[in-house]
Amino acid sequence: MRTLDPVQIAPSDIYKLMIGMIVPRPIAFVSTIDAAGVSNLAPFSYFTACSSNPPVVCFCTAVRSDPRPYRDTLRNIEATGEFVVNMVSEEFAEKMNLCAAEVPPEVDEFEISGLTPLASDLVKPPRVAESKAQMECRLHQIVRVSDKPGGGILVLGEVLRFHVLDSIIDGYKIDPDRLNAIGRMGGPMYIRTHDRFEMQRPK
Numbered sequence: 752m753r754t755l756d757p758v759q760i761a762p763s764d765i766y767k768l769m770i771g772m773i774v775p776r777p778i779a780f781v782s783t784i785d786a787a788g789v790s791n792l793a794p795f796s797y798f799t800a801c802s803s804n805p806p807v808v809c810f811c812t813a814v815r816s817d818p819r820p821y822r823d824t825l826r827n828i829e830a831t832g833e834f835v836v837n838m839v840s841e842e843f844a845e846k847m848n849l850c851a852a853e854v855p856p857e858v859d860e861f862e863i864s865g866l867t868p869l870a871s872d873l874v875k876p877p878r879v880a881e882s883k884a885q886m887e888c889r890l891h892q893i894v895r896v897s898d899k900p901g902g903g904i905l906v907l908g909e910v911l912r913f914h915v916l917d918s919i920i921d922g923y924k925i926d927p928d929r930l931n932a933i934g935r936m937g938g939p940m941y942i943r944t945h946d947r948f949e950m951q952r953p954k
């Protein structure tokens with residue numbers, strides 16, 4: 752067993768360690784708009800759900816070195832208090848990846864990727880029409896875990912609306928094969944969700 756003290760390791764190596772260790776990670780494909788109404792779309796794999804009553808999801812935006820330390824996504828949410836989490840299916844994985852390019856804030860990633868904006872019901876940021884499951888969110892809280900380069904800012908959002916493609920849902924149960932979600936591993940590696948097994952919880 753190798754034992755590692757994070758105090759002795761560069762943040763870039765801690766990042767490698769964590770993205771290799773904490774796997775697989777689901778991907779929040781987050782749409783926002785800025786104060787001028789320009790759309791932004793970016794994937795985040797530091798993502799999970801954290802409450803069902805009310806429904807709250809959270810994701811984490813990394814802090815970079817200057818001159819632009821904060822993600823456009825974070826700055827837009829701070830300005831507007833709204834975002835949409837679009838789940839990512841393998842069918843548009845490559846288009847999702849195009850939205851991770853580091854581009855100036857005035858660039859609309861819907862245009863770069865060719866993905867289709869779809870009006871939301873309750874929030875201003877559009878949904879991604881190609882996504883089979885989407886959540887319209889209102890900002891619940893921002894937790895500034897660390898503002899140092901390599902640090903993270905946690906964004907929690909209350910889900911105001913769920914949208915699920917009719918053909919993938921039965922009652923409230925979502926068919927994982929039809930959702931065909933992908934997850935993130937370490938480095939450039941991704942995972943499909945086809946190889947599953949079941950376990951019943953002990954009574």
Ligand SMILES: Cc1cc2nc3c(=O)[nH]c(=O)nc-3n(C[C@H](O)[C@H](O)[C@H](O)COP(=O)(O)O)c2cc1C
Nearest residue numbers: 793794795796797811812813822823824851852853
């Ligand atoms: C699959 C995937 C997952 C990512 N996860 C994160 C993440 O959890 N946090 C983060 O800050 N950046 C993450 N990134 C990088 C951002 O998506 C990328 O820097 C993007 O340009 C940020 O866009 P923005 O500045 O428009 O918000 C990820 C990229 C990919 C492709």
